[in-house]
Amino acid sequence: MKGALRVNNGFIMVEYEKSVIKRIYWTYKCEEEKDFPGKELFIDYFLGKKVDFGDLIIDLKRVPSIFKKIYEFTREIPYGKVISYKGIAEFLGNSKLQRVVGNAMKSNPFLIVVPCHRVVRSNGSIGNFSLGSEFKKYLLNLEGVKIENEKISCLRYWWH
DNA sequence: ATGACTTACATCG
DNA sequence: CGATGTAAGTCAT
Numbered sequence: 001m002k003g004a005l006r007v008n009n010g011f012i013m014v015e016y017e018k019s020v021i022k023r024i025y026w027t028y029k030c031e032e033e034k035d036f037p038g039k040e041l042f043i044d045y046f047l048g049k050k051v052d053f054g055d056l057i058i059d060l061k062r063v064p065s066i067f068k069k070i071y072e073f074t075r076e077i078p079y080g081k082v083i084s085y086k087g088i089a090e091f092l093g094n095s096k097l098q099r100v101v102g103n104a105m106k107s108n109p110f111l112i113v114v115p116c117h118r119v120v121r122s123n124g125s126i127g128n129f130s131l132g133s134e135f136k137k138y139l140l141n142l143e144g145v146k147i148e149n150e151k152i153s154c155l156r157y158w159w160h
Numbered sequence: 161a162t163g164a165c166t167t168a169c170a171t172c173g
Numbered sequence: 174c175g176a177t178g179t180a181a182g183t184c185a186t
Binding site: 085104 | 179180181182183184
């Protein structure tokens with residue numbers, strides 16, 4: 001099944017079976033909204049409310065095991081907080097895995113629910129995003145994270 | 161601003 | 174399978 005929610009000038013698309021979410025992505029090619037599990041959460045989220053997507057069920061069976069660990073860890077990052085790619089790599093036990101973490105984020109099949117927008121560079125600059133760094137900044141701004149001179153420097157936004 | 165560097169994954173023969 | 178190319182990064186020049 002496929003659900004859709006209008007956001008700005010495009011749509012968040014959610015593929016699911018029963019209550020299990022298979023994939024979440026962005027598209028411009030969509031006609032109208034359709035229900036999906038957790039739709040109310042997404043509506044609130046884009047209204048700027050502090051939403052916890054932690055109870056949504058996502059299907060990680062098909063992703064490689066290290067990516068799975070990365071996504072599961074990324075899900076734990078609290079609303080309004082950020083961590084670095086290296087920080088996640090260190091959690092995995094090897095700080096040199098930063099680029100692997102980046103790869104995992106690039107192919108994140110669960111946009112927003114796996115909050116890859118909360119993963120930034122270790123020097124506080126925003127880093128890349130599959131939908132462009134402007135969208136990443138938009139999401140961080142929505143969560144109240146202050147970006148000054150293209151950087152997140154204030155310690156209060158950093159997780160750990 | 162540029163280059164060297166590590167690692168896992170996807171793709172292809 | 175093994176070789177190759179790729180990547181949302183990081184650190185020292």
